[in-house]
Structures are given as C-alpha cells and as structure tokens.
Amino acid sequence: MTKNDVNRHSLLGKVRRVVVKVGSAVVTTGNGLNPAAIGRLAAQLSALSDNGMDVVLVTSGAVAAGRQRIAENPRNHGKDYKDMASRQAASAIGQGRLMHDYDEAFAVHGKVTAQMLLTRSGLKFRRRFLNARNTMERLLEWGVIPIINENDSVSTRELEFGDNDTLGAMCLGLIGADLFINLTSADGVFDKNPENNPDARPMKTIENICALDLESMCDGKTSVGTGGMYSKLRAARRAAQLGVPTFIVSGKGEFDIKEALESDNKGTLVLPREHSVSSKKFWLAYHDDPAGSILVDKGAANALLTKGKSLLPIGISDVEGCFERGALVFIKTLEGDELGVGQTNFSADELCRIKGKHTDELASILGPLAFVEAVHRDNMLLDAAI
Numbered sequence: 001m002t003k004n005d006v007n008r009h010s011l012l013g014k015v016r017r018v019v020v021k022v023g024s025a026v027v028t029t030g031n032g033l034n035p036a037a038i039g040r041l042a043a044q045l046s047a048l049s050d051n052g053m054d055v056v057l058v059t060s061g062a063v064a065a066g067r068q069r070i071a072e073n074p075r076n077h078g079k080d081y082k083d084m085a086s087r088q089a090a091s092a093i094g095q096g097r098l099m100h101d102y103d104e105a106f107a108v109h110g111k112v113t114a115q116m117l118l119t120r121s122g123l124k125f126r127r128r129f130l131n132a133r134n135t136m137e138r139l140l141e142w143g144v145i146p147i148i149n150e151n152d153s154v155s156t157r158e159l160e161f162g163d164n165d166t167l168g169a170m171c172l173g174l175i176g177a178d179l180f181i182n183l184t185s186a187d188g189v190f191d192k193n194p195e196n197n198p199d200a201r202p203m204k205t206i207e208n209i210c211a212l213d214l215e216s217m218c219d220g221k222t223s224v225g226t227g228g229m230y231s232k233l234r235a236a237r238r239a240a241q242l243g244v245p246t247f248i249v250s251g252k253g254e255f256d257i258k259e260a261l262e263s264d265n266k267g268t269l270v271l272p273r274e275h276s277v278s279s280k281k282f283w284l285a286y287h288d289d290p291a292g293s294i295l296v297d298k299g300a301a302n303a304l305l306t307k308g309k310s311l312l313p314i315g316i317s318d319v320e321g322c323f324e325r326g327a328l329v330f331i332k333t334l335e336g337d338e339l340g341v342g343q344t345n346f347s348a349d350e351l352c353r354i355k356g357k358h359t360d361e362l363a364s365i366l367g368p369l370a371f372v373e374a375v376h377r378d379n380m381l382l383d384a385a386i
Contacts, residue, residue, distance in 0.1 A: 032068025243276025292321020
C-alpha cells in the first residue's frame with residue numbers, strides 16, 4: 001500500500017470534527033432546490049454524526065431557492081434578477097425555504113439543525129469571531145448540526161467571503177475541524193479544465209497544493225454557483241496551511257461520503273502542510289481583504305523568508321494604498337512578488353515617514369513608541385492564499 005493509499009484509508013478513522021461544504025450545483029436544479037439531493041445529503045451527514053463525528057454544513061442555494069419562489073408569481077415572469085439588490089432579496093426569501101427543507105430532511109434521521117448566517121464583517125473582529133466559536137461549540141456539544149451560509153441579504157459587498165468555499169475554509173479555524181469535505185458537481189480535481197481539455201487527467205491526491213499554479217489549472221466556473229474549481233482549490237490551500245486535509249468529490253447522484261473517502265478512485269484528497277499555522281494567524285490572514293501593500297527590499301525579504309524575522313522599517317522601500325494602524329496589508333518585493341500578509345503596527349502615512357529608517361531613529365520622527373516592528377512576525381502569514 002502506497003503512502004497516498006495509507007492517507008486515504010486511515011483518514012476517516014482519525015476524523016472527529018468535519019466541515020462539509022455543498023455547492024449550488026449539487027443542491028439546486030435550474031428550477032430551484034432539489035429535494036432529493038437535500039435528502040441524500042442529510043442522510044449522509046446524519047450517518048457521519050451517528051459515527052461520533054461533529055458535523056458542520058456550509059451550504060449554498062438560498063438565492064436559487066428565492067428565485068424559484070419569486071418566479072411562481074406571474075407578475076415576475078421574464079425578469080432578470082442578477083443585480084445585487086435582487087440577489088440579496090432573493091436570498092432573504094430563499095433562506096427560509098432552504099432551512100425548512102434541511103430541517104425536515106435531517107429530522108427524518110432524528111437530527112436537530114441550527115441556522116447560522118455569517119458575514120465577513122461579523123468575523124472581522126476577534127471578539128465576534130470568538131463569540132461565533134462559542135455558539136458553535138455549544139451547538140456541537142448538544143449534538144446539533146449547524147447549517148451555515150453567508151448572510152447575503154445584509155452583506156455590504158457582493159459575496160463578502162467571495163464564495164461559500166472561502167466561508168467553509170474560515171469555519172475550519174472557527175471550530176477546529178480536522179477534515180474539510182467539499183461536495184461539488186465535478187468528479188474531483190483535474191490537472192486542467194476538463195470542459196475545455198479532453199485530455200485532462202484526474203488528480204487523486206495532491207501532496208503539495210502550494211506548488212500548483214491554480215490559475216492556469218482552473219479557467220472556468222460552474223454554471224450555477226459563484227466559486228468554480230479555482231475557489232475550491234484556493235480554499236483547500238488555506239485548509240492545508242491550517243493542517244487540515246480537504247476532500248473534493250462529486251455530491252451528485254447516489255454519492256456515499258464514507259465510501260468515497262475509503263476509495264482509491266473517487267474524488268481528490270488534498271494533503272495538509274507538514275507545518276501548520278495557528279488558528280489565530282489563519283484568522284488574521286483571511287478575515288479581511290488587504291487594504292494596501294508594503295514593499296520590502298531584498299534583505300528584508302530574505303530575513304522574512306529564511307530567518308522568521310519581523311519586518312522592521314529599515315527594510316521597507318515603499319508603501320501602496322491608504323490604511324490605518326492594525327490594517328491587513330500585503331507584504332511584497334519591489335518586483336511585485338507577494339511574500340504574504342500581515343497586520344501593520346503603523347498607518348500608511350507613518351510608514352512613509354519611517355521607511356528605510358533605523359530603529360533608534362523612529363522615536364524622533366513619530367514620538368515615543370511601544371513597538372518598533374512595522375509588522376510583527378506573530379501577526380504575519382507568509383505564502384498566504386489570497
């Protein structure tokens with residue numbers, strides 16, 4: 001048995017807490033929700049729960065469910081509902097229908113569900129993040145299956161998380177999961193887009209996702225959802241940084257999660273990195289979009305990449321964007337290569353004044369300081385999957 005086979009065959013027995021993300025292409029049809037698919041999914045996740053696993057479901061489908069309900073009114077026939085306000089309104093209508101169908105499907109198996117609607121801004125502040133974690137922990141303690149979706153109806157930007165793949169990855173750190181299952185319409189990951197390349201080959205195991213050029217591999221999106229394979233692999237790369245394996249597999253038809261995990265021929269298993277980052281660093285790197293960039297010289301880049309150092313003002317060559325203290329920023333080389341992201345101790349204006357300066361010069365420029373690092377190494381994640 002190969003190393004990859006051992007990873008697959010031993011994985012399920014080690015799992016105690018799993019996040020399962022299901023895309024719109026799995027739980028909807030062209031006309032709205034697919035009750036049969038929701039029923040199959042509820043049966044599968046209930047079986048995992050019965051085997052002693054804590055299960056969290058991240059689901060799409062609210063907008064599709066809302067559009068279905070809207071279309072039932074003759075006055076709305078032929079209308080296009082692709083603008084932001086219409087999508088949010090459709091989500092507000094569809095959330096109730098989606099949860100109703102899930103609640104009934106899980107009740108058949110004796111399971112209680114709970115709805116949690118999250119926004120990126122709701123997890124941006126550490127206290128709110130921890131409150132969401134405490135709520136989730138209590139639900140899991142009670143044997144409840146939390147069902148999570150982005151709160152589209154109040155999001156201030158279109159798809160704040162970008163897609164529910166990103167939301168699913170964020171939930172890994174939220175609950176301390178040890179497996180991420182991403183159910184999609186595709187039969188796993190291929191080395192290139194199979195829709196445009198007949199010679200595309202399936203990838204049963206991805207040992208080092210950081211070595212892949214995701215953009216060249218994924219040049220298309222599914223017709224119903226907003227993510228596509230690129231967002232699934234980006235989420236898997238984030239999960240790998242957290243030390244969590246990702247299993248990407250088809251959720252269409254008579255799927256069986258346990259059988260797929262134990263099979264050598266179904267889906268794609270993305271292995272975690274050997275050295276994982278902390279939940280706090282993971283949250284810090286992905287809770288918000290970077291507000292600007294700090295450009296560093298070669299000496300600073302080398303110190304960050306090979307010596308695990310903090311970023312000092314003397315190594316900063318330039319600053320891009322307008323941001324305040326505490327903002328998340330890119331850390332880049334002068335050539336534009338992204339080294340990672342970090343939480344800055346200084347505003348963009350302050351960094352412009354102290355860039356290239358020695359530590360003992362800072363107080364004379366900005367006054368007394370409690371810190372001298374532009375970005376402390378504890379508040380930095382290199383090779384971030386942004």
